[in-house]
Structure formats: structure tokens, C-alpha cells
Amino acid sequence: MERNFLQEKQRQRAPSQRALATRAKVLDAAEQVFSRHGFDAASMREIAMSAGVQVALVTHHGGSKEELFWRVVARRADELSQARMDALEARRFRGPLTVHAIIECFFAPYLEKAETGGAGWFAYARLVAIVSADPKWSDLAAICFDPTAQHFVDELAKLYPSTPPRAVAAGFVYSVSALIALLTSDWRMEALGDDRQSLATRFEELIRFCAAGIIAAAESATDF
Amino acid sequence: MERNFLQEKQRQRAPSQRALATRAKVLDAAEQVFSRHGFDAASMREIAMSAGVQVALVTHHGGSKEELFWRVVARRADELSQARMDALEARRFRGPLTVHAIIECFFAPYLEKAETGGAGWFAYARLVAIVSADPKWSDLAAICFDPTAQHFVDELAKLYPSTPPRAVAAGFVYSVSALIALLTSDWRMEALGDDRQSLATRFEELIRFCAAGIIAAAESATDF
DNA sequence: GTCTATATGTAGATAGAC
DNA sequence: GTCTATCTACATATAGAC
Numbered sequence: 001m002e003r004n005f006l007q008e009k010q011r012q013r014a015p016s017q018r019a020l021a022t023r024a025k026v027l028d029a030a031e032q033v034f035s036r037h038g039f040d041a042a043s044m045r046e047i048a049m050s051a052g053v054q055v056a057l058v059t060h061h062g063g064s065k066e067e068l069f070w071r072v073v074a075r076r077a078d079e080l081s082q083a084r085m086d087a088l089e090a091r092r093f094r095g096p097l098t099v100h101a102i103i104e105c106f107f108a109p110y111l112e113k114a115e116t117g118g119a120g121w122f123a124y125a126r127l128v129a130i131v132s133a134d135p136k137w138s139d140l141a142a143i144c145f146d147p148t149a150q151h152f153v154d155e156l157a158k159l160y161p162s163t164p165p166r167a168v169a170a171g172f173v174y175s176v177s178a179l180i181a182l183l184t185s186d187w188r189m190e191a192l193g194d195d196r197q198s199l200a201t202r203f204e205e206l207i208r209f210c211a212a213g214i215i216a217a218a219e220s221a222t223d224f
Numbered sequence: 225m226e227r228n229f230l231q232e233k234q235r236q237r238a239p240s241q242r243a244l245a246t247r248a249k250v251l252d253a254a255e256q257v258f259s260r261h262g263f264d265a266a267s268m269r270e271i272a273m274s275a276g277v278q279v280a281l282v283t284h285h286g287g288s289k290e291e292l293f294w295r296v297v298a299r300r301a302d303e304l305s306q307a308r309m310d311a312l313e314a315r316r317f318r319g320p321l322t323v324h325a326i327i328e329c330f331f332a333p334y335l336e337k338a339e340t341g342g343a344g345w346f347a348y349a350r351l352v353a354i355v356s357a358d359p360k361w362s363d364l365a366a367i368c369f370d371p372t373a374q375h376f377v378d379e380l381a382k383l384y385p386s387t388p389p390r391a392v393a394a395g396f397v398y399s400v401s402a403l404i405a406l407l408t409s410d411w412r413m414e415a416l417g418d419d420r421q422s423l424a425t426r427f428e429e430l431i432r433f434c435a436a437g438i439i440a441a442a443e444s445a446t447d448f
Numbered sequence: 449g450t451c452t453a454t455a456t457g458t459a460g461a462t463a464g465a466c
Numbered sequence: 467g468t469c470t471a472t473c474t475a476c477a478t479a480t481a482g483a484c
Contacts (some may be wrong), residue, residue, distance in 0.1 A: 016467080019468095038264060038358065045458085053469095054468070054469050055460085056461085056463095057467075057469080059460085059461065060468080061467095065460065132412060135411050141412065169416040170406075170413055170430075172416065173405055173409060173412055174402035177401045177409065181398055182394075182398070188356060188397055189397045191365070191366060192370065193389050193390060193393045194390040194393040206398065206441075208437075208440045209394075209398055210437065213432075213436050213437035213440075214433070216433060217429050217432055217433045239449090242449080243450095267476080267478085268477080268478065280450075280451070280481095283479065284450080285449095289477095
């Protein structure tokens, strides 16, 4: 998906291989540093050092600190949104959609990418937590997250035609917050007695948790 | 509850009324500013200005920025923990505890304080979100949150003696993350179609969501 | 306890040489 | 595209007078 909310200067000629590699290094380093320290505590200097380049180059490729954060988030959000939509469409052909199936189509693509795609996806989870936690990033969320989320909420709402969609939307937000907790608050869980489980096992458990929760919320909010 | 993890200098004599008022103003202002901007983006200067005092007075009463954050969080955490434990004990006398009842005893005391206690409790919810989102605050969470949370997890685990406690602990963390989402991510929910509901209505819905989720997670993880 | 004044560090951003 | 050097602002923290 081509993003146009971050205006690039009209390029005179195609960037060199080296320039592209530098840009990727900068984005990767920014992803790690932002995920470790959060947006405000992260510094452009640490990003530059981590990428092995000069500070001015970070600005050159990433724009301002805020633009850089947008770029880093949007990069993976696009890829993940696409995978989620694909999973949902593929699932339609395997029988009628259930709450469990819809949530699985939203959660599972991340699991697959995290298991095969390396550390970047774990860092990305923390970026999502940052965005979700602070209204400062509402524009970013509206552009990068809301369209896909809305699609899944609508799909869930179809299963409960006599339930106000707001109840389904609330259940979906609770579910996503639980997913973020699973991915970023393992230290909290372990403090409360959760020993280490495979990520896949935890995902299965989480999906059951969320599906049951959404069903309970939707059914109790049904208009009669 | 008297806290001793933030060492006070041995006081020579009781603080004056004015000093106590100043200290309260500083803590209140810090609570608002931390909740608006997060820990890193908040500045001691803004806290001082918001409290109507000099920067040096903020340091004098609150200690370093980090100590100040601890004090602000601990102040309400103590009060809320006490209310939660009281609610649970009171509930015991009204019949056997259920998952729904236990979660309600954890959630409802906050609702009551938020509805009667003013803006400070809403700001506090954002502080809890900050603490829960960043491993940097794991020590603070361990001291201020974990003892009560552990108590509730243990109580839930008693209902499922043949389920590994870790499944219950995970369900509890998901539930708390959903509570935090309810209190701090209303902007996300409204973006997805949740119109304004009373806080009490949302709480009822959330409690149903969490209870059903915990039951589903616990039952599916039962050893046979 | 309170205030003024300041020490000391580091942040984001950019100008301009190469 | 890349690097050096620097501008400007604001951060936390504290010393010391009252």
C-alpha cells in the first residue's frame, strides 16, 4: 500500500542501493529504540548511534522525530493489515464466520509474522502499545489501524444484528488491549504466576478469552 | 497504609498547615501533568507552574522526578487496594464467590471513586496505564499493584482447582488491560463506533466480558 | 519552607562543506 | 547522500539567601 500522508520531496532520480540500505538501517534502529524507551525518552542521537550513522542522516531519511515514528509504525501496519484482511477472506470459504474465527483472523497473522519475522515484530508490538495508550497518536491510529479494525468490527456486528454495534466495538477494543497486554506485559503476567508458555499456546488461550468475552457482551446487550 | 519505600528525611517537627497544603498541590499538579503527557514528556517546570509554586519546591516536596511519580501513584494505589480488599471481604458474606463477583469486587471500587472523587481518579487511570505499559516501572508495579492483584488471582484460582493457576493469572491480566482500555482508550472506542455510554453501563458490560473470558480460558486449560 | 539564580547536561534540528 | 559543527531551547537539579 502506498502511503501519501507523509509527503516525500519529489525525487529527482532513483535512490542508490547504499541510500536505500541506510534508510532501512535508520528505520530498523528507530524501531528498536522507540520500542525500548517509548517515543519521548527515545533520542535521535541514540537512534543514529544504533544505526551506525550520523544524526543528520536520521533526519534526512526519517524527517523529524515525529515523522520518523510515523514511518516506522506505518511500515509494518500496512503489511499486517493486508495479512489480516487476506486471512479473513480466505476464512470465508471454509464455512460461516464465527466470533472465534473472526478474532483468530485478526490475531493469527501477527503470530505468524512474529514467529518467522524476527525481532522487528516484537518491537512493533510495543509501538502499537504506545500508539494505543496516548491520544497524541490518534491521527496515526486513525490512518494506520482504524480501517482494518472497523472492518473486523463490522464483520462481528453482522453476527449480532439485534445488538447495538457499540457493544461489539467495545468488546473488540477490549480484545485488542488484551492482545497488546499479551505481547508487551509478559513481565506483569510472570509476576502474577504465569510461567513461560509458547507464544502459540498463549494465543490460543487469548483467542478463547476474547471470543467468549465478546459473545457475552454482545448477547447481554441485545435489544429485545 | 504507611509506605517506607520512599525514605523521608527524619522530620524535626510536624509540617505546618501551609507546607501540607503545598505538598498536596504539588502532588495533585504532578498527577495531572503526568497523566496528560506521560512520564518522560512531563516536565518539572510544568508541574511547578501548574501547582503555582517554584520548581525548587517541587523537588523539595516530591524528590526527584522519578520519586515524585512514585509518590503520586502510591498515594491512590494504597487507597484503592484497600477498597478492593474490603469489597471482596464484604462480598464473601453474601454467598459463595463467583468469577463475576470477584471481578466486580476488583473493578467496582474504582468506579465508585471515579464517580464521586473527581478528576484525580481519571488521571490516576492513565498513570496506571503508563506503569503497566513500561517494564521500567516493574518495581513500582510489584510494590503498589501486585499484592492485591495476586490476592484476587488466588481467589479466582480457588474456583478452578484443576486448572493451572497460570491460565487464571493470564485471564486476570487480560481483564485488567481491558479495564485500563476502558478508562484510557475511549478515543479508540469512539473511533470504532462506540457512542457515549455512562461509565456504569460500560463497567457492567466490561465485567461480563471479563468474567466470560476468564471462565472460557480457565475451563479450556483444565487438566483431566 | 520558600524563593532566586544558576550549574550542567542534553535534546531536536539544520547550515554548509564535501 | 553523507558528515562536521553548531545553534537554540529546555531539561533536571541544587546552592544559598531569606
